[in-house]
Amino acid sequence: MVAGNYIYMDNAATSCPKPKEVIDAVCHHLSTLSANPGRSAHSLSLEASRALFNARQTVADFFGAVNSRNIIFTLNVTEALNLAIYGILSRGDHVVTTSMEHNSVMRPLRHLESEGVIDLSVIPSHTDGSVDMDGVAKSVRPGKTRILAVNHASNVTGTIADIKALSDIKGKALLLVDAAQTAGCLPINLQGMGVDLLAFTGHKALLGPQGTGGLVISKGAEQIMPIKRGGTGSNSEFEQQPDFLPDRLESGTANGCGIAGLARGIEIIKALGIENIRSHEKKLTEIMLEGLKKIRRVRVYGPLDPDRQVAVVSINIEGMSPSDVGYALDRSFNICVRTGLHCAPSAHRTIGSFPQGTVRLSMGLYNTEDDVEKTIDALTWIAEHG
Secondary structure, eight states, rough: OBBBGBOBBTTTOSSSSSSHHHHHHHHHHHHHHSSSSTTTTSSSHHHHHHHHHHHHHHHHHHTTTTOOEEEESSSSSSHHHHHHHHHHHHHTEEEETTTOOOOHHHHHHHHHHTTEEEEEEOOOOTSSSSSOOOHHHHHHHHEEEEEEEEEOTTTTTTTBBOHHHHHHTTTTSEEEEEEEBBBBBBOOHHHHOOOOOOEEESTTTTTOOOOOEEEEEEEEGOOOOOSOOOOOSSSTTSSSSSSSGGGOOOSOOOHHHHHHHHHHHHHHHHHHHHHHHHHHHHHHHHHHHHHHHTTTEEEEOSSSOOOBOHHHEEETTSOOHHHHHHHHHHHHEEEEEEOOOHHHHHHHHHHTTTTTOEEEEEOTTTTOHHHHHHHHHHHHHHHHHH
């Protein structure tokens, strides 16, 4: 629940509400540590640098990174994905991805394809959003495929990909994982899962502020070139970009207050236990799916299995547009959902909901079983009465 007695079912877009501890961390940084980290030798700047270093270490530990210098802070997962894609690919490279990807992957890849830089293979996924493993395996070209890009879980159907299995079939290609929907609600360990590049956002299940995210880089993928250059506070006597991490890929003043909030969000998740969070969201998903099955004229997309998806459920009501359903939920029942194509048109073509899209119900840590039951009741009424 959020202010005004709204039921918030749009956590796949951004988590809400934010924990008080996260808000306090942001405010504390703004009020006491607003100096520029790494740019001066005075006490406030040094304190800001320590806070940034500690946050980088917190993220590295959380994702099992080899070194905290391999954590590159970005504004969001989109910037992290663009950094990986544009920073690694060069003319003649081959890329494999799936039809369930977000536009943050599709648009950079389509741009490079249209410019004749790369050869792109988009592997059609199954209609429940799951990866066609055989199709991926057959499309990887030994010595030619540079990147295999896949989301850890779909932002449309919630379907979870088997990242370890994908790592086993990628050959020498770099495995780029979009963890927008899983960082904070599913366990992620780079080394254990065989991930080369992990793009994450801070404002969803990690409970942090908007304007935070990052790219986690494995030891074998450190050759990324920067997509922006500028001040880093290091090697300032040279007009060339530093060649070491994280400075090579981080130019400009960091979002210190946002990163402080992100680090606090991760600490909350660690204290709660990510397994407990996953168990809670699986239960909510189970209740939602069972309730939706009983509503006449409702079509549910995805695997329909809480074990195979995160707490994201997409539906349509026969004879109604997604926007009309979303409007009714908001204005008549104070329930916040997302409608439309969710920036993933290829995914909707895959599951058969293009061009109208779906009504997306996405639950999070602070949703309750009562929230889900009320949402089911509201959808039942809408389906019966239009």
